[in-house]
Amino acid sequence: MKHAVTYELLKSDSRTKARRGIVHTPHGDIQTPVFMPVGTQATVKAMRPEQVADMGANIILSNTYHLYLRPGHDIVKEAGGLHKFMNWDRAILTDSGGFQVFSLGKLRKITEEGVKFQSHIDGSRHMLTPEKAVEIQNALGSDIMMAFDECAPYPADRNYVKNSLERTTRWLKRCKDAHKDIERQSLFGIMQGGMYKDLRKQSAEEIVELDLPGYAIGGLSVGEPKELMLDVLDDCVDYLPQEKARYLMGVGTPDYLFEGVERGIDMFDCVLPTRIARHGLCMTSHGRVNIKNAKYERDFTPLDAECDCYTCRNYSKAYLRHLFKADEMLSAMLLSNHNIHFLLKMMENIRTAIEEDRFLEYKKEFYDKYGRF
């Protein structure tokens, strides 16, 4: 049987681990390295889906935990699946809900069976298990399903992390067993192991054994110093097979995207572009812009003179500042559009740079203009 999702390597950078490839999915090809905008509740916030597609996004991420609680995966299934429900006919990756339920703190309890938790919406009691996470994602019908894992906190002691990653492997096996239709949807495994390189290696060996169509690196960018994160990440990638897609979960600032690509990552996701947009913050080719700043009151130039997005083609900073100050929805709509476009365009430039074997040059050029992170 053919896996729903496969990875094709097109070109490797000559000086770094960066690589240019394609992730083939039932809903189209995804050129990698790729940034995946996040549509937590079956919508990329403040965007119409075709606006996201028109900017070049071929895959988005959506959240199992949220959709399970509201509207309920059974409703999404009845609607004909998540793609149809939300009017998005390109690829979708769903997380497993693991990260969200672990983030609930006191509202959850972990056992070998799974995680008992209380809904953040109404306090109702639920249990997520590997089997349930697969059942929900089967109902949603995403192209890429993520395994139900535990993302260990930082800092965490070695024993805790070792036990946690071993349980994550056992859960992964249960996910794999529970998932039947591998030609329709592909299950990705998730490597854990915290900041312990030998545990990362152990986790990688255990999950690679299962021969899944793709692997994610979880449990990074959870509060640890950037240098530590990059050092661990550097090793992680080496434990993963060349012929499978690699996904670094929850990472999305421009610098982390560059550093991730340099270390061989193919896929990234983050709520950053839409979240900061709602706070009036924008990424531009010359660094961050806070649209609330009084200096933009009479600035009739676009947010980013080098940007050709809808927002920059049609509106001035003075207007965008006015919208934000006046608490108008169009503010979040236009800034989200710009920020998503910015990251998608940056990734497109990264892909071209790898093709032309000038990834490091492009990285330096970008950093020089963008400024300090």
Added chain:
Amino acid sequence: MKHAVTYELLKSDSRTKARRGIVHTPHGDIQTPVFMPVGTQATVKAMRPEQVADMGANIILSNTYHLYLRPGHDIVKEAGGLHKFMNWDRAILTDSGGFQVFSLGKLRKITEEGVKFQSHIDGSRHMLTPEKAVEIQNALGSDIMMAFDECAPYPADRNYVKNSLERTTRWLKRCKDAHKDIERQSLFGIMQGGMYKDLRKQSAEEIVELDLPGYAIGGLSVGEPKELMLDVLDDCVDYLPQEKARYLMGVGTPDYLFEGVERGIDMFDCVLPTRIARHGLCMTSHGRVNIKNAKYERDFTPLDAECDCYTCRNYSKAYLRHLFKADEMLSAMLLSNHNIHFLLKMMENIRTAIEEDRFLEYKKEFYDKYGRF
């Protein structure tokens, strides 16, 4: 000198006062009767401007009071005027700020000179006068400017209303004197007179005397019973000249639009379609829909099967309900789109019906399907 805005009568209904015409403006022709979506703060809430245009809106309304306070009319002027500032190249009508400052209650004080008031944003003190209202609207550069008037409350005693309308006439003369460039922007006068028909007649005679390019009927739909409103409106129109556009201010429910058209009104505006959208309420060809209703949880049909708007073509009630419950901005975006489309389409149907001399038949047909108001 030619007025910026002129009215052309195309056809009168044979059985009612309904009429089909064109309002010619420097930013294009407006087929009347017309509903004007409201963009209070230089944006039609939750909509990109070209989405409003694509649905067939050729004119929107914006608010002098709001734009004067934020971002300031000087900034809009520096930006190149309101059209350019907000990326809308079709016609704009601005109100005078009169209605808003009178609505401030204790925060304002009326004198012959004008109205002193405190900003609802920061409590700062300001004064609007006829000259100031014209100055602001000149800076905004709207196609149609409204005179600075007093909208008398309901109920109000005869003496109060008479004094008020006479001051409104004096203020109108001051507005006309203050407005110089009549080839670029046109000033419309506003009839007042409360619910007293003889005072309506007095007000009409005084303002028609000034030979302005258009006239509005103010001070209706301010809390009075519908029958009283329609009875007064019936008379009001008879006092206005055939060859000038007639605008009924702040009216926008479907029934009031039909009744207004039947009585000879050409122009209407209301925040209704976008405001109710943000509360999950929609107008459909079979009446109001409250998208929050539990019965739509698994309703995978569109909001309105007879509607061809973007929302109805692409989304189900179940999805729209989910978005509303999940507090997603896309909810207001999609429902606003639908509601504006609904009123624009209804007005288009009304125009066609007048052309085909079957206005009353269309009205009955609409009411029969839409249900009780």
